[in-house]
Amino acid sequence: MKNFLRIKIAVFVLFCFSQIVNAQMIIGKPSLGFTQACASPSFNTYYVTFTFSEAELGVSNQFILELSDETGSFSNPTTVFSSTTGSVTASPATLSFELPDTASGEAYKIRVKSTDPIALSGNSNGFPAYYKIQDSPFSINNLIETGVYCSGGSYLLTIDNPGDDMNDSPLQYPALTFNWYKETSPTTSVFVASGNSLSVDEPGTYFAETNYGTCTSNSFSNRVTISQATSGTVTTEITSSLGNPFCPSDGATVLSVGAGNGFQWFKDGAEISGATTQTYETNVSGIYSVNIDLGGCSASASIDLRNIDFMSEVDVPEINYVEEGESLVVTVTTDAINPEFEWFYNENTISGEITNSYEATQAGNYSVVVSQTTGCLASVEHIFSVSEQFPNVNNIPNFISPNGDSKNEKWIIPQEYVSGTNTEITIFDYRGNIVFKTDNYQNNWPESTLDFKDVNPVYYYIITTQDQKTKKGSITVIK
Template identity: 65%
Template sequence: MRNFTIIYIVFLVFSLIESGNAQIVIGKPDLGFSQACASPSFNTYNITFTFSPEAALGSTNQFKIELSDKTGNFSSATTIYTSGTGAITTSPATITFSVPTTISGEAYKLRVKSTAPVATSVNSDAFAAYYKIQDTPFSINNLIATGAYCSGGTYLLTIDNPGNDSNDSPLLYTSLTYKWYKETGPTTSDFVADGESLSVNQPGTYFVETNYGTCTSNSFSNRVTVSESTSGSSSSISSSKGNPFCSSEGATSLSAINGNSYQWFKDGTEISGATEQMYMTDESGTYSVNIDLGNCMTNASINLESTGFTSSIDVDVEGINTIEENETLFATVTTTANNPEFTWYLNDSMISGAVNNTYEISQTGNYKAIITQTSGCTASKEFDFVVRTPFPDVANIPNIISPNLIDGINDTWVIPQDYVNGTNTEVIIMSSQGKVVLQTNDYQNDWPEGQIDIKAINPVYYYIITTANGVTKKGSITVVK
């Protein structure tokens, strides 16, 4: 009878366990981290917990991890992990899990629950948790480093949107919030306000960070220095593709500070219709803009370069380069271009084999050197220059020429070097009837270019020579056979 009783009791215990009436105690979860700063590239965390007795677990048991709200409240808890049926049977147990992508707060807690038998642990310690869906620098104020407001007014700073390859705007992620700061020192700052924008009425340098609490982050903006403006003060212009920019990759966007209205200029000339905060261009030049801030005006300018490199050449590209007979002239290009290629032309024909930055010139004519940057920004720059033999240095203005094109002597009207090409002297030649047959500020000692038909009477022409400083000389030219 006694043996029967013992067998019955054992049977009853097992029956109670299988029927789910057994009880276990789950210990407080031990966090394997101090804070959960998750991101698309990292979202793996561990907790360890104990339970007792192990034998009380049912064969269908599953352990679950529940996450509180950001205040530590479990009234609307989220299940973030569920083990396989009967997968965990020994204590202590370690579980690896990921946090939700919407997590954002400083006081989350975890707890562990079992299903067979049903039991719940005490809550874990509180911890900060954020999912950093955007974790790269972004821009405000169109990357313009300055802003201005009129006395008694305000200046609005905003996060730039939409995003692109050069600006991963956090505004693309609707769950994010932001905190604005004002610098107080090289490494210190004060919190100013929350929000996607900030209205500034105090001078200072401002920036904004995505609100990831105590988690460190790279999601922060550029700095903008805001000042109180008076009419005539100046601000700055930014170029979306930098300065210099690569014109072969398309136009760059020039941006001014925020204002009520705008007028853009290029090289001092007003650009018709350019009255927005931004202006698109693929040309180099000096750009400026007048900005109406309401109660005062300000302006800004930028010297925009579109080649991406600088170059120079050591010959005269404004005037005339001369070489005597049997002499040569070396032309040398200096450049900052990456992996540059050099091409030389004479009278618009490419010079075969001329591929270096220096070329030895032995012929007269119109030359051109083209420098092409082949690495990074593909861009080109060219220099045009003229090489001629020097003009004869005659003492007086002749009044007789004999353009017979036979003896090669006195065929053209050759005047002193003070009046020829490069001196900006105006030369006018008229027929005896008063008809102008030549008028130039670049006389080449080459009139008449064609043979004049001389009949019985030698024709007479008249000249007027006016120098750059207003000195005038007049006379006649008799054309003889």
């Protein structure tokens, strides 16, 4: 009888142990559907797949995805996804998650845990993860391409922070960090330092990039070439925020120079009292110059600033499309004093056309020059073109030849990206400078004659549709 009881007790214990073992949830190591997570406001969806023991799943179970810190530590994990109660019942399961906008590092990991029963997976493989909150070119050094320092001194490069539509400064996003580089060839560079600014004491060409680690990015600056002054006074440049010539009706323009220890501005050779900062604001034309104290040596710069003090406009857009056989009447409105008008077709003067109105009967490139002949002598050119309706092309071309032969003069792209589709078109030169940007593209680039410094220069484009899909490529300009 005692042996029988011992056997029953042993069977009962074994049964309970078996039930405990069977009740354990096992979650497999998460498998990542990506090798790196380079998120942005337009893309932030990533997938994780894992296995689990289905038989032990409780009806109230939730699966939770946890993200480590940038070193792979789960001491303070971030929950990036929680499934609804009882929604995931089949193994293997694939869940999606979004990166937090603070993600920035090279060794993040993911793990999975369940709530009914409570269980925890192993850690996934490590992966780089960055949220690219700012991902467009920005400016440094007020877009001035050069800088000079004295022997034994240095030149301070800084990231500009106007924070306007033309320059989405990354300094507006405090969590971002930056790396500075020095070019070693037209296509290679070396890391120099990190920070919001860079003190340069070696000649070379420098630029900055937002630190998104191994994630490629469009968040980079213009290039600035720094040189060392050997002796005496060296020359640099002045930039005008509204361009040159500028229109006073747009307000005052800001004249800027590169960094220095002290400044003194002049107009037409006369010192401007109190004008002793890096910038000078004016709405008056003239020859402006500035002396820059670099500490041990000096630099100077000048600009012949011109303005246009009359209003002038045409009553047609820059790009015009007409049906075959139709014409386009163009009229100029201006408040210029004693205005004169000169009309051009494909850069040739149209004989006898000297009034403020013209009827264009042929497709081609037109312009009208309006000149004020009394008071401030100035001229304004209005450029427009007449063509058939937007051509229906299938592909984005990678070359144009604006040579005046009326063939491939403009960058013509498929209708799905042109005016009316809210597609953003951005074109950069090889240094990363924005040369054209619009969300109402009229198949009109280049808008004017390009200043070719190289044979067949290459430009780069980014097309961003209204649903944030992008296309990138290059455009070779053939002379």
